[in-house]
Amino acid sequence: MAFSFNFTIQAETGELPGEEQTFEKENGHSTRTEEHGSAPKQPKEAKEHGAPRDPAALLANAVPETLSIGALPPLRHLNEFVFEQTAPEREDDEAILSQTIGQHSDLISGVYEGGLKVWECTYDLLDYLEQEGETFSGKRVLDLGCGAGLLGLLALKRGASRVHFQDYNSTVIEQLTVPNVLLNCDYDDDDDDDSDEEKDGKHGSPPSKKRALDLAPPPDMARCRFFSGDWTSFLPLLLSEKPPPKYDMILTSETIYNTSYYKALHDVFEQLLANNGVVYLSTKSHYFGVGGGLHLFETFVVQRNVLEVKRLKDIETGLQRHVVSLRFKKS
Numbered sequence: 001m002a003f004s005f006n007f008t009i010q011a012e013t014g015e016l017p018g019e020e021q022t023f024e025k026e027n028g029h030s031t032r033t034e035e036h037g038s039a040p041k042q043p044k045e046a047k048e049h050g051a052p053r054d055p056a057a058l059l060a061n062a063v064p065e066t067l068s069i070g071a072l073p074p075l076r077h078l079n080e081f082v083f084e085q086t087a088p089e090r091e092d093d094e095a096i097l098s099q100t101i102g103q104h105s106d107l108i109s110g111v112y113e114g115g116l117k118v119w120e121c122t123y124d125l126l127d128y129l130e131q132e133g134e135t136f137s138g139k140r141v142l143d144l145g146c147g148a149g150l151l152g153l154l155a156l157k158r159g160a161s162r163v164h165f166q167d168y169n170s171t172v173i174e175q176l177t178v179p180n181v182l183l184n185c186d187y188d189d190d191d192d193d194d195s196d197e198e199k200d201g202k203h204g205s206p207p208s209k210k211r212a213l214d215l216a217p218p219p220d221m222a223r224c225r226f227f228s229g230d231w232t233s234f235l236p237l238l239l240s241e242k243p244p245p246k247y248d249m250i251l252t253s254e255t256i257y258n259t260s261y262y263k264a265l266h267d268v269f270e271q272l273l274a275n276n277g278v279v280y281l282s283t284k285s286h287y288f289g290v291g292g293g294l295h296l297f298e299t300f301v302v303q304r305n306v307l308e309v310k311r312l313k314d315i316e317t318g319l320q321r322h323v324v325s326l327r328f329k330k331s
Contacts, residue, residue: 043229043230043232043233044110044168044169044228044229044230044233045229045230045233046227046228046229046230046233046234046236046237047170047227047228047229047237048225048226048227048237049170049173049174049178049226049227049228050226051217051221052174052178052182052217055182055217055218058175058178058179058182059179059182059183061086062078062179062183063078063079063082064076064077064078064079064183065077065078065079067126067150069123069126069127069130070127070130070131071130071133072126072129072130072154073154073157073158075150075153075154075157075184076180076183076184077118077148077149077150077153077180077183078148078176078179078180078183080116080117080118083116083176084116090171090175091171091174091175092171092175093170093171094111094112094169094170094171096108096111096112096116096169096171096172097116097171097175099111099112100112100116109258112168112169113145113167113168113169114147114254115145115146115147115148115167115168115169115172115176116147116172116176117147118147118148118150119147119253119254120254120284120318120321121253121254121282121283121284121321121323122147122148122150122151122253122254122282124253124282124313124315124321124323125151125251125253125280125281125282125323126150126151126154128280128282128312128313128323129154129280134158135158135159136154136155136158136159136160136249137158137159137160138159138160138161139155139160139161139248139249140160140161140162140245140246140247140248140249140274141155141160141162141163141164141247141248141249141250141251142163142164142166142245142247142249142250142251142272143155143163143164143165143166143251143252144166144250144251144252144255144265144268145166145167145168145252145253145254145255146165146166146167146172146173146177147167147172147176147177148176148177148180149165149176149177149180149181150180151251151252151253152164152165152181152224152251153180153181153184155249155251156181156184156220156223156224157184160223161223162223162224162225163223163224164224164225164226164227164245164247165177165181165224165225165226165227166226166227166228166229166234167227167228168228168229168230169228170228170229172228173226173227173228177226178226181220181221181224182217182218182221184220185218185219185220185221186218186219186220230264231261231264231265231267231268232264232267234268235264235267235268235271235272238272239271244271244272245272246272246273246274246277247272247273247274247277248274248276248277248278249277249278249279249280250268250269250272250273250277250278250279250280251279251280252265252279252280252281252282253281253282253283254282254283254284255281255283256281256283256292256293256294256296256297257283257284257287257290257292257293258287258290258291258292259291259292259296259300261292262292262296262297262300266300266301266304266306266307269307269326270304270306270307273326273328275328277327277328278325278326278327279307279325279326279327280312280323280324280325281323281324281325281326282321282322282323282324283297283321283322283324284319284320284321284322285319285320285321285322286319286320294322294324297309301326305329306328306329307326307327307328307329308326308327308328308329309324309325309326310324310325310326310327311323311324312324312325
């Protein structure tokens with residue numbers, strides 16, 4: 001299948017050099033056309049999504065798969081291929097499902113930012129967290145640019161006190177992230193006479209289809225919140241809360257591909273990270289045809305002089321990839 005990456009990249013004045021450009025990558029070949037004077041896209045307004053009114057409907061026809069990495073608890077998520085094939089049947093007020101299929105595109109800048117796909121660097125960060133033995137116990141965690149939510153799911157299953165999920169698109173949150181959380185929740189059941197089939201839903205495994213039809217949102221959902229929208233509107237939404245949330249850990253993967261997003265991303269880190277908190281970011285060295293990458297982001301962070309970046313792991317297979325941390329600089 002042919003795929004393309006379509007971006008309008010706008011350099012931050014005084015931050016990163018460059019002019020507004022459009023990049024396309026199709027079948028592995030990059031081309032570039034320049035645009036001058038195009039109006040910036042309006043931010044996608046942020047909003048919070050409540051617990052699903054009918055969780056059974058989200059799971060009734062689910063076709064999940066299980067991701068197992070080392071000693072990590074198994075993470076269940078909707079099968080990507082089946083999700084794509086059933087896209088026309090799903091609710092989609094943003095019409096991103098039809099657009100991504102019609103354009104054979106994983107990214108449509110300002111419309112759809114890739115949340116329906118589990119990107120390669122997500123697995124790198126999961127590997128790193130497994131190697132470090134991170135337990136998340138009692139921590140407040142934000143899965144930023146969550147998509148399928150695998151990073152947040154790990155935190156949820158390993159004892160985080162709260163896990164918040166954020167993605168650009170509301171369709172991603174409602175049709176992918178929330179169902180994946182439901183698939184990984186523990187379901188309370190006080191009936192000791194349940195059959196083996198009915199007990200399938202206990203201890204983090206999803207219930208049988210028959211039992212799922214009668215389930216209310218599980219207790220684990222009370223530790224979760226879900227948000228969609230542009231980071232420039234997501235941040236003020238959270239800052240309007242009294243007190244605003246602060247996160248011990250922010251997990252994010254492949255979110256620095258577009259240099260025009262760096263300011264908004266940095267602002268989220270600066271305003272929402274707890275004083276002793278840490279950001280774990282996994283990324284490619286360079287995003288061909290798009291323009292972003294780790295070196296440019298490190299330069300941006302150094303210029304801001306608020307956070308410090310530490311490289312934690314380099315992956316040399318395929319395109320060079322990295323796992324890094326960001327913490328507040330010590331005064």
